[in-house]
Amino acid sequence: xxxxxxxxxxxxxxxxxxxYRYVIELGKDLAPLPDAEHSDANKVKGCVSQVWxxxxxxxxxxxxxxxxxxxxxxxxxxxxxxxIVLRLYSGRPASEIANTPADPVFRxxxxxxxxxxxxxxxxxxxxxxxxADATAALADAGVA
Numbered sequence: 001x002x003x004x005x006x007x008x009x010x011x012x013x014x015x016x017x018x019x020y021r022y023v024i025e026l027g028k029d030l031a032p033l034p035d036a037e038h039s040d041a042n043k044v045k046g047c048v049s050q051v052w053x054x055x056x057x058x059x060x061x062x063x064x065x066x067x068x069x070x071x072x073x074x075x076x077x078x079x080x081x082x083x084i085v086l087r088l089y090s091g092r093p094a095s096e097i098a099n100t101p102a103d104p105v106f107r108x109x110x111x112x113x114x115x116x117x118x119x120x121x122x123x124x125x126x127x128x129x130x131x132a133d134a135t136a137a138l139a140d141a142g143v144a
Contacts, residue, residue: 003087003105010109019110020077027079030086033072046125048118049075051082053126055133057094057140065094065137069130081123084109089130095143097134102127 006026013019033042037054044051053071060066069090071082088105089097106112106123115123 001087006084006087007105007108016110016114019114023080023084024076025080026083027073027076027081030072030079030083031070033070037070038072044122044125044129046128047073047078047122049073049078049122051078051122051126053082053129053133055130055137057133057137059141060093063141064143065134065141066091067094067097067130067134067137071126077119078122081111081119082126084111085123085126085130089127089134094134094137094141098131098138 009022010019013022033052033054038050038052042052042054044053051071051073053069056068056070057065058068067090069086071079071086073079073082084105085102088100088102092100102124103112111123112120
């Protein structure tokens with residue numbers, strides 16, 4: 001499912017309670033993060049809940065790094081937020097990740113209006129971590 005499909009799904013849900021349940025369902029579909037990867041190195045700083053992101057870097061067809069991510073959290077709603085962020089960024093070239101702002105998508109879905117300030121800060125910490133990993137991958141590849 002693409003991020004546009006996800007935005008369409010949210011547009012069919014009339015109230016935030018339905019959207020909230022949908023976010024939780026998205027989290028249930030996340031690929032599992034192995035227990036060994038619940039480490040300090042993978043922990044996202046700035047999140048109130050425990051959040052871990054594992055980054056995989058591969059060479060794309062044009063030599064630019066492509067990043068995929070696996071994430072997990074100890075909170076159901078946060079697992080759903082991770083699923084949304086991964087739909088936006090995982091599997092994309094590093095330059096696209098580094099240059100794609102998340103806020104427009106969050107506004108379309110309604111996350112900007114319905115998350116607590118703490119959850120919103122955590123969500124932006126996840127995006128910051130993903131974009132930092134993309135920038136680092138570009139630098140390591142000599143593309144930056």
